[in-house]
Amino acid sequence: MTLDPAVRVAGLLVAMVASGLLAVHAAPDDGFVIGIWPVGVASALGIELAVGHGRRWYVVPPLVLLVAVGTIWIGGRPGEVAVGYALGIAVETAFVVAVLARGRPGRPRLRTDADLLRYSAAGAGAGLIAAVAGAVTSAATGFGDPAMVALALGTSHAASQLTLLPFFMDLPRHGSIAGPSERVLQWLAIVVVTPVVFLPVEYPSLAFLGVPLLAWGALRIAPLESLGQMAALLFAAICMTTYGRGPFAAVADSFGMPVDTRGVLLAAYALTCVAIVVPLLIRVGLHIETARQARAERDLVRSIVDGATGVAIIGTDPAGRITLFNPGAERLLGYPADELMGRSARELHTPAAIVERADELGVPRDFAAVAHEAASGAHAGSLVRFLRKDGTERLHSLTLNRIVDERGETSGYVSTSEDVTDQVDVEKALREALRAEREAVDRLLEVDRAKDAFVSSVSHELRTPITSILGYLELLADGSYGPLSPEQARAVGRVSDNSDRLLGLIDELLTLSRLSEEGLALAARELDLREVVQEGYDVVAPAWSTRPFEVSLDLPGRPVPLVGDRDMLERVVVNLLGNAVKFTPDGGSVRVGLGVEDGHALIDVRDTGIGIPAAEVPQLFSRFFRSSLAQQRAIPGSGLGLSITRAIVEKHGGSIEVESGVEEGTLFRVRLPVTT
Numbered sequence: 001m002t003l004d005p006a007v008r009v010a011g012l013l014v015a016m017v018a019s020g021l022l023a024v025h026a027a028p029d030d031g032f033v034i035g036i037w038p039v040g041v042a043s044a045l046g047i048e049l050a051v052g053h054g055r056r057w058y059v060v061p062p063l064v065l066l067v068a069v070g071t072i073w074i075g076g077r078p079g080e081v082a083v084g085y086a087l088g089i090a091v092e093t094a095f096v097v098a099v100l101a102r103g104r105p106g107r108p109r110l111r112t113d114a115d116l117l118r119y120s121a122a123g124a125g126a127g128l129i130a131a132v133a134g135a136v137t138s139a140a141t142g143f144g145d146p147a148m149v150a151l152a153l154g155t156s157h158a159a160s161q162l163t164l165l166p167f168f169m170d171l172p173r174h175g176s177i178a179g180p181s182e183r184v185l186q187w188l189a190i191v192v193v194t195p196v197v198f199l200p201v202e203y204p205s206l207a208f209l210g211v212p213l214l215a216w217g218a219l220r221i222a223p224l225e226s227l228g229q230m231a232a233l234l235f236a237a238i239c240m241t242t243y244g245r246g247p248f249a250a251v252a253d254s255f256g257m258p259v260d261t262r263g264v265l266l267a268a269y270a271l272t273c274v275a276i277v278v279p280l281l282i283r284v285g286l287h288i289e290t291a292r293q294a295r296a297e298r299d300l301v302r303s304i305v306d307g308a309t310g311v312a313i314i315g316t317d318p319a320g321r322i323t324l325f326n327p328g329a330e331r332l333l334g335y336p337a338d339e340l341m342g343r344s345a346r347e348l349h350t351p352a353a354i355v356e357r358a359d360e361l362g363v364p365r366d367f368a369a370v371a372h373e374a375a376s377g378a379h380a381g382s383l384v385r386f387l388r389k390d391g392t393e394r395l396h397s398l399t400l401n402r403i404v405d406e407r408g409e410t411s412g413y414v415s416t417s418e419d420v421t422d423q424v425d426v427e428k429a430l431r432e433a434l435r436a437e438r439e440a441v442d443r444l445l446e447v448d449r450a451k452d453a454f455v456s457s458v459s460h461e462l463r464t465p466i467t468s469i470l471g472y473l474e475l476l477a478d479g480s481y482g483p484l485s486p487e488q489a490r491a492v493g494r495v496s497d498n499s500d501r502l503l504g505l506i507d508e509l510l511t512l513s514r515l516s517e518e519g520l521a522l523a524a525r526e527l528d529l530r531e532v533v534q535e536g537y538d539v540v541a542p543a544w545s546t547r548p549f550e551v552s553l554d555l556p557g558r559p560v561p562l563v564g565d566r567d568m569l570e571r572v573v574v575n576l577l578g579n580a581v582k583f584t585p586d587g588g589s590v591r592v593g594l595g596v597e598d599g600h601a602l603i604d605v606r607d608t609g610i611g612i613p614a615a616e617v618p619q620l621f622s623r624f625f626r627s628s629l630a631q632q633r634a635i636p637g638s639g640l641g642l643s644i645t646r647a648i649v650e651k652h653g654g655s656i657e658v659e660s661g662v663e664e665g666t667l668f669r670v671r672l673p674v675t676t
Helices: 005-026 039-074 079-100 113-141 146-168 180-198 204-220 223-242 251-255 261-307 327-333 351-361 367-374 421-478 486-517 529-540 566-582 614-619 628-632 641-651
Strands: 312-316 322-325 382-387 393-404 410-419 524-528 550-554 561-565 589-597 600-607 655-661 665-673
Touching: 005 039, 039 079, 039 113, 039 146, 079 113, 079 146, 113 146, 113 261, 146 223, 146 261, 180 204, 180 223, 204 223, 204 261, 223 261, 312 327, 327 382, 327 393, 327 410, 351 367, 351 382, 367 393, 382 410, 393 421, 421 486, 524 529, 524 566, 529 550, 529 561, 529 566, 529 589, 529 600, 561 566, 561 665, 566 589, 566 600, 566 641, 566 665, 614 655, 641 655
Parallel strands: 550 589
Antiparallel strands: 312 322, 312 410, 382 393, 393 410, 524 561, 589 600, 600 665, 655 665
């Protein structure tokens, strides 16, 4: 149960007063010091107030001063000596509290080597302050030899601080390693050995037989219990020395030394015990904490390794003998881990695979040489063939790493690999498919080029005879070869109309041929796009002049400057407007507009015609494509006009867009960069 802070403070104050009186009472009457005064309890009181009550620890030095003066004076020391010694104790207490507790949250720690150094510095500083105070007091009052007083007070106060303070500090929190029987045996040994080694007065060295017992406890039991064993041993030593028993009590008489020498020896004995016990219990705590962290990290690594069922993780010692074979390796290679433990990793590869890998790395054809080079870090993810238990070989993507200890020596190797056989096969098949596809595309392109060449050649060959046919038809129609009957005239007219259509188709094919072979050559010059749109509008005007049809043209009042081929741009307008008129039934309307927006000229051709199915819109600009509605309604056309239109627009650095819906009409919008 944790005591209330106020109760702890009151208890420490009572303990300081009582033990202070006992310490002075236990000191030899003919000596000049005050025994091992409980200055460690005074410092513990300051630490308690610093931890629990913040700045209120400053009341401790004045309080300790009063208690020390009272106990030392009551113990029989002169008043001026009591004041001098008490001042030293007050300063010493303030120093220890400042070093250990001031500016640090919680109780002072005593867990690491840095904590041990701070704790030792506090004890050494406390002893030095006590020695100086004692020497000054002795010199000023003539009470005792200053050197002897300084030695006695310095050692006793350092022993008091270092012995008592650990009970009030944050110690390592490990439990007892020893079992109940061993702990009972330790306490029995302390209880039995202490009186035995302190009874003889002729052999002071026997007193140190208790130190190994304390070391045993520091290594095997909980820190607080180990400190308790040390306190019990020192308490027995102090009591026996006080009542004239033990080697330290007889030193003065046996060797003709001052009586205060026994206090110095007793303090030195206590310091020896502290120097053994405290570092040991700290070292044990660090070792246990390190081992706990190592176990946690090992368990974490083990869970990660065991959980990687899709990756083969294999560890070996420096000689290549397997020490780790995770479940992923078992699944991918077919071996149970127990079967391969201690065997050479060489067994997981065929001789041919080792030779193949050695040749790739440029090293001797030896497994050790291959492993050494593969672990250099420059070959991560290399493809290596592994031999499964069933005798099949699988291709793995392997990364091999060397494990180096703190001395820089190789302690083993660990490899991680994934079976990529299927992946490599798929990639190979894909490469083959892509190669075949490229060859097929090349063949299709060759066929397309041959087709274009054929179309161009045939078109050139057809143009001349058709032109000749049209010429003769005109002569026949004019009566140059004699008058024609009405039926003959109508027949000649139909032949002439179809010949004109055929000639138009040939012209379009020739245009596409030039576009495919050497590109569409433009006679570029500066022009006013309004004039081009007007001319195209006028060309198509006869097509609606005899139909119940509404056609409108909207041109801006200001010029729309453009650099381009006038004839080709006019052809764009003619193609778009001609299509609008052709695919719009009687009673419909067609609107042509020209405007400028964001540095671009916009030519809009909108109709209320039959429209185009949404699924067919992306194919509109393909050569020879005709919509399903046009085919169903037997509307004539070659399917080349829109492809030629887009080619001309793009050649001028523009773009063409289309919006359409079945029976909702169509909008074609051409964007061309204007000249600024």
